[in-house]
Amino acid sequence: MSKTRNKPIQVYLRPDQLDPLRHLAARRDVSIAQLVREGVDHVLAGVSPEEDPLLDIIGMIEGGPTDISEHHDKYLAEAYADNHDA
Numbered sequence: 001m002s003k004t005r006n007k008p009i010q011v012y013l014r015p016d017q018l019d020p021l022r023h024l025a026a027r028r029d030v031s032i033a034q035l036v037r038e039g040v041d042h043v044l045a046g047v048s049p050e051e052d053p054l055l056d057i058i059g060m061i062e063g064g065p066t067d068i069s070e071h072h073d074k075y076l077a078e079a080y081a082d083n084h085d086a
Contacts, residue, residue, distance in 0.1 A: 011036065 013021065025032045049055070068075055 006033075006037075 021032055025035055
């Protein structure tokens with residue numbers, strides 16, 4: 001498991017989900033939260049690239065450089081210099 005801090009979330013489960021989940025957690029000697037995280041990982045692994053919400057940012061900004069993927073270091077250096085000039 002990652003060293004990243006987990007964030008709390010409240011989830012309501014039906015009794016027909018919770019009871020078997022409790023038994024499975026006990027049998028595997030893990031927490032219900034761990035099983036829920038594994039379930040979320042399983043769902044996210046099945047997300048197609050077209051469904052990735054990060055794709056929504058493409059095309060959000062009009063104008064600007066068209067070669068940023070090729071010259072990103074140059075643009076980052078320029079932005080840094082612009083923000084740190086004395």
